[in-house]
Amino acid sequence: xxxxxxxxxxxxxxxxxxxxxxxxxxxxxxxxxxxxxxxxxxxxxxxxxxxxxxxxxxxxxxxxxxxxxxxxxxxxxxxxxxxxxxxxxxxxxxxxxxxxxxxxxxxxxxx
Amino acid sequence: xxxxxxxxxxxxxxxxxxxxxxxxxxxxxxxxxxxxxxxxxxxxxxxxxxxxxxxxxxxxxxxxxxxxxxxxxxxxxxxxxxxxxxxxxxxxxxxxxxxxxxxxxxxxxxxxxxxxxxx
Numbered sequence: 001x002x003x004x005x006x007x008x009x010x011x012x013x014x015x016x017x018x019x020x021x022x023x024x025x026x027x028x029x030x031x032x033x034x035x036x037x038x039x040x041x042x043x044x045x046x047x048x049x050x051x052x053x054x055x056x057x058x059x060x061x062x063x064x065x066x067x068x069x070x071x072x073x074x075x076x077x078x079x080x081x082x083x084x085x086x087x088x089x090x091x092x093x094x095x096x097x098x099x100x101x102x103x104x105x106x107x108x109x110x111x
Numbered sequence: 112x113x114x115x116x117x118x119x120x121x122x123x124x125x126x127x128x129x130x131x132x133x134x135x136x137x138x139x140x141x142x143x144x145x146x147x148x149x150x151x152x153x154x155x156x157x158x159x160x161x162x163x164x165x166x167x168x169x170x171x172x173x174x175x176x177x178x179x180x181x182x183x184x185x186x187x188x189x190x191x192x193x194x195x196x197x198x199x200x201x202x203x204x205x206x207x208x209x210x211x212x213x214x215x216x217x218x219x220x221x222x223x224x225x226x227x228x229x230x
Contacts, residue, residue: 033217035217040222041222042115042202042220042221042222042223043156043202043218043220045217045218045219050216058217088154092156097144098144098161098163098206100146100218104154107154
C-alpha cells in the first residue's frame with residue numbers, strides 16, 4: 001500500500017542508548033519531515049529534508065541527527081537517548097504544497 | 112515566527128449537534144495555508160481540510176467546513192451533524208509558502224482540542 005512507513009512502532013530505551021527510527025515513503029515525494037508529539041502538545045518539527053541530499057533543522061533539533069539516504073528514506077537518530085526524548089515520533093512526506101501524508105508513528109520511551 | 116492558538120483544550124458536544132473548533136494564527140506572511148487534522152485514540156494523523164490564504168471561498172469537505180476570517184486571523188473548523196466517531200483530538204496547523212516567515216519548512220501546529228461526542 002502506498003504511504004509512509006515507520007519502524008519500529010514501539011521502542012523502550014535505556015538512558016544513554018542509541019537508536020535509529022526509520023521512515024520510508026513510496027509516493028516519490030521530495031520533502032520529508034520528522035515531528036515529535038508530547039502530551040498536551042501539537043506536533044513539533046525536529047528536522048526536515050526538502051530534497052534528496054539536503055536536511056535542515058526544525059524547531060526542536062537538539063539531541064537528534066537525520067539522514068536522507070535516498071529519495072524514499074529519511075531516518076532519525078538518537079545518539080544518546082534521554083528521558084526528555086520520550087515522545088511519539090511522526091514521519092511525514094509531501095507532494096506539492098498541502099498533500100501531507102503522515103506515518104502511523106513510533107512511540108518511544110526512554111527510562 | 113508563526114504561531115497557532117487553539118483556546119479550547121476540551122469540548123463535550125451532544126451527538127448530531129454542530130461543533131465549532133476555534134483556531135487563531137499569527138504570521139507576517141501574505142501567502143500561507145491552513146490545515147485541520149484529526150487524531151483519534153489510535154494515534155494516526157488524518158487530514159480533514161485545507162484553506163489557502165488567497166482562497167476566496169471557505170473550504171468544505173463533506174461534513175467539515177472551514178470558517179476563514181483573514182482579517183481576524185482565524186480559521187475555525189465547523190463539523191456539522193456530529194457523530195460518535197468524531198470523538199478525537201483536532202489540530203489546527205499552518206504552513207507558509209516560501210518559508211519567508213523565517214522559520215523552517217513544515218507545519219506549525221496548535222496544541223489541539225479534545226472533542227468528545229456524547230450520545
